Amino acid sequence: MPAKSKAQQKAAGAALAAKRGDMPARALKGASKSxxxxxSERQLEELAATPRTGKPDHVDDRKS
Incomplete structure (x- = not known):
């Protein structure tokens, strides 16, 4: 599943780093923490590996 925005891709990269032990999990906040x-590590790899070109900075998933 590819990331929908740059923010989601960045959060997945931070979560992946924590899961692998490259950074402490206590340093995570918000979406990356959850x-x-x-x-799983594989799911995070898929999100983090999404190319950022052409992605919006943020996507509002809330429906009005």
């Missing part, structure tokens, strides 16, 4: 706890 991603690290709920997603």
């Amino acid at each position: 991603m690290e706890q709920s997603m």
Whole structure:
């Protein structure tokens, strides 16, 4: 599943780094913290590897 925005891709990269032990999990905040706890390493790799070209900075998933 590819990332929908640059922010999602960046959060997945931070969560992946924490899951691999490259950074402490206590340093995570917000979406990256919940991603690290709920997603597998493979899922995080897929999100983090998404090319950022052409992606919006943020996507509002809330429906009006």
